[in-house]
Amino acid sequence: MRFVTIAMDTAMAAAAFYLAYLLRNALPIPTSLRLGPFADYVPQQIIYVVSLLGTFFFFRLYHLHRGSSRVDLVYRLLSATSITSLVATALSFLVSRPDQDLTRGLVIYNWGLALLLVLLGRVLTGWVGRTLHRRHPEKLLLVGTGDIAQMVLQKTQQARLGYRVIGFVDGDSTARDVAGVPVLGARAELGRILREHQAEEVIIALPQASHDELLDMISACESERASVRIFPDLFQIIASDLAISDLDGLPLLQIRNMALQGWKATAKRVMDMVGSAAALLLLSPLMMLVTLAIRLESKGSVFYAQTRVGLDGRPFPCLKFRSMRVDAEAETGPVWATADDPRKTRVGEFIRRTSLDELPQFINVLLGEMSLVGPRPERPMFVEQFKAVVPRYMERHKEKAGLTGWAQVNGLRGDTSIVERTKYDLYYIENWSILFDIKIIARTVLNLFHGDRNAY
Numbered sequence: 001m002r003f004v005t006i007a008m009d010t011a012m013a014a015a016a017f018y019l020a021y022l023l024r025n026a027l028p029i030p031t032s033l034r035l036g037p038f039a040d041y042v043p044q045q046i047i048y049v050v051s052l053l054g055t056f057f058f059f060r061l062y063h064l065h066r067g068s069s070r071v072d073l074v075y076r077l078l079s080a081t082s083i084t085s086l087v088a089t090a091l092s093f094l095v096s097r098p099d100q101d102l103t104r105g106l107v108i109y110n111w112g113l114a115l116l117l118v119l120l121g122r123v124l125t126g127w128v129g130r131t132l133h134r135r136h137p138e139k140l141l142l143v144g145t146g147d148i149a150q151m152v153l154q155k156t157q158q159a160r161l162g163y164r165v166i167g168f169v170d171g172d173s174t175a176r177d178v179a180g181v182p183v184l185g186a187r188a189e190l191g192r193i194l195r196e197h198q199a200e201e202v203i204i205a206l207p208q209a210s211h212d213e214l215l216d217m218i219s220a221c222e223s224e225r226a227s228v229r230i231f232p233d234l235f236q237i238i239a240s241d242l243a244i245s246d247l248d249g250l251p252l253l254q255i256r257n258m259a260l261q262g263w264k265a266t267a268k269r270v271m272d273m274v275g276s277a278a279a280l281l282l283l284s285p286l287m288m289l290v291t292l293a294i295r296l297e298s299k300g301s302v303f304y305a306q307t308r309v310g311l312d313g314r315p316f317p318c319l320k321f322r323s324m325r326v327d328a329e330a331e332t333g334p335v336w337a338t339a340d341d342p343r344k345t346r347v348g349e350f351i352r353r354t355s356l357d358e359l360p361q362f363i364n365v366l367l368g369e370m371s372l373v374g375p376r377p378e379r380p381m382f383v384e385q386f387k388a389v390v391p392r393y394m395e396r397h398k399e400k401a402g403l404t405g406w407a408q409v410n411g412l413r414g415d416t417s418i419v420e421r422t423k424y425d426l427y428y429i430e431n432w433s434i435l436f437d438i439k440i441i442a443r444t445v446l447n448l449f450h451g452d453r454n455a456y
Contacts, residue, residue, distance in 0.1 A: 008121040020110035051088040133162020144205035145170040147417040194224035276365035300326040308377035319360035323348025374402025375425035409443040
């Protein structure tokens with residue numbers, strides 16, 4: 001598929017340049033202009049196509065793996081085509097004749113058309129690739145039987161990545177199958193299992209495995225020519241950005257302060273204010289319909305303010321549309337919601353499944369109690385439970401709670417592993433950027449259209 005992708009990018013880049021030439025002749029923007037014959041621009045077209053291919057190789061756009069985020073792909077294509085335009089323009093001036101116009105309009109039209117057409121080509125090649133993978137799925141072996149391995153299994157099944165999980169490998173479990181998939185043996189038998197079942201790829205989902213164990217498993221995979229990927233452990237996430245400091249000449253490793261400060265905190269707050277205000281304005285008709293539906297079905301308040309823990313461990317009233325009976329917790333007390341929870345109303349079941357019940361939290365964001373993106377807030381009694389058993393759990397509260405988060409867009413919603421959620425939240429806090437927030441928001445919107453089996 002790599003060669004097909006390169007051929008498609010070549011064709012789309014060449015087509016974009018030609019269409020940009022036609023468009024510049026047809027549109028008097030920025031000024032009316034008549035270009036010479038297209039034959040004079042063929043050398044520039046060749047330079048542009050070669051520059052695009054070279055830039056795409058540099059951005060590793062021909063080394064994408066299945067399961068790569070489409071949002072990441074769009075961002076990388078945007079960056080790569082922008083760099084291509086700069087490089088190709090500079091090189092074109094070296095070969096252009098003095099009487100030949102390399103106009104601003106041609107460069108800008110070419111940039112926009114190249115981005116659209118190359119993206120279209122990637123969509124087409126992606127569809128072809130997924131179709132082929134569904135017909136001829138690769139055999140995938142999962143090492144581990146715990147929550148992480150089961151999460152990987154769920155991901156492969158939900159996203160339809162063209163894998164067929166043939167089994168689990170683990171040495172600490174006596175189970176014969178996990179989630180309907182057989183356990184084929186222990187870790188010590190990994191080489192034999194790979195030979196017998198002809199697995200093409202292995203994912204090691206054992207974050208607590210020692211380095212020696214990992215090296216043995218990797219060696220077994222390489223001996224059987226199976227590609228291998230490893231789920232990172234907590235230390236790798238924590239140590240993603242260490243700094244060297246000193247104490248009067250004594251060298252020390254310093255873990256950076258995760259809390260956003262200065263311009264970063266200001267930029268995030270501005271983004272929250274603009275985004276929440278725009279969302280409340282655009283979604284107000286939908287929120288009125290939800291309000292009417294709740295009011296017609298049952299008596300009681302339309303909104304439900306539930307105490308959650310936010311920035312610096314401070315509680316705040318988290319707003320939601322009421323999706324359960326008024327006295328839902330009178331008998332049970334605070335408990336997790338379940339997929340078939342009898343406390344939900346009919347309207348409530350729908351708005352929880354579609355996440356419409358969380359729309360009032362844009363008000364929390366506008367007031368500064370929450371952010372558009374961040375760790376999802378938990379109730380105080382659950383926070384007290386989790387901080388006693390989950391490493392670094394309270395560090396989630398160094399940033400504002402979010403309407404959506406990195407853990408949520410990766411499928412960790414509802415009754416899923418709080419340990420894994422915490423790892424994702426800490427990774428987000430340690431690697432925050434505006435582009436990271438935009439990526440999470442985009443993936444959240446896409447997930448709403450595809451549905452989420454953990455949203456209940």
